[in-house]
Amino acid sequence: MRPTDRPLIVRLTRRLEEASVLDGPVRAVEGPVTAAFGTGRRASLLRGDWLGHAVHPVLTDLVLGSWTSATVLDLVGGKDSAPSAQRLVGTGLLAVGPTAWTGWAEWTQTGTRDRRVGLVHAVTNATAAGVYTASWLARRQGRHAGGARLALVGAAVAGLGSYLGGHLAAGRGVGTSHPAYATADA
Secondary structure, eight states: OOGGGSOHHHHHHHHHHTOGGGHHHHHHHHHHHHHHHSSHHHHHHHHTTTTTBOSHHHHHHHHHHHHHHHHHHHHHSOGGGHHHHHHHHHHHHHHHHHHHHHHHHHHTTOOHHHHHHHHHHHHHHHHHHHHHHHHHHHHHTTOHHHHHHHHHHHHHHHHHHHHHHHIIIIISOOSOBOHHHHTSOO
């Protein structure tokens, strides 16, 4: 397949993998991230070595599932569902920290191309979390409609972050897995 025959999103993701301009920011966060999440028992726990699979995807489901459920309630639940939607946005926000920590632990085990994409994935997801924080605050102040609109923006940003995370996990094979699975029959 010629590169021009690939879908636009694939071409853009490949360009992101090759974006050496990201190497400076990657180096800037590499030391602190590795110290906090990439060594010892903490890293092993966060990566999911004990489970045989990465923990990060499980936690992303909690964050994204909570936020998506809030949006469903916003769109079809009526006024009575506003408190539940706010609680769901809050639940997702509470899970963002641990989810990011597990992602950073995985990131410390990757190579250059994946670190570039992973950094953009992290920044995108942090942006989504910021928008959802604004959504939660608007809802808390009684501005449910504004909070719902912000959640839609957050969902769009989180969708991009999810695409990049899916690319890392499925396209690039980033993630902890137990060696026993490598020898299992297909």
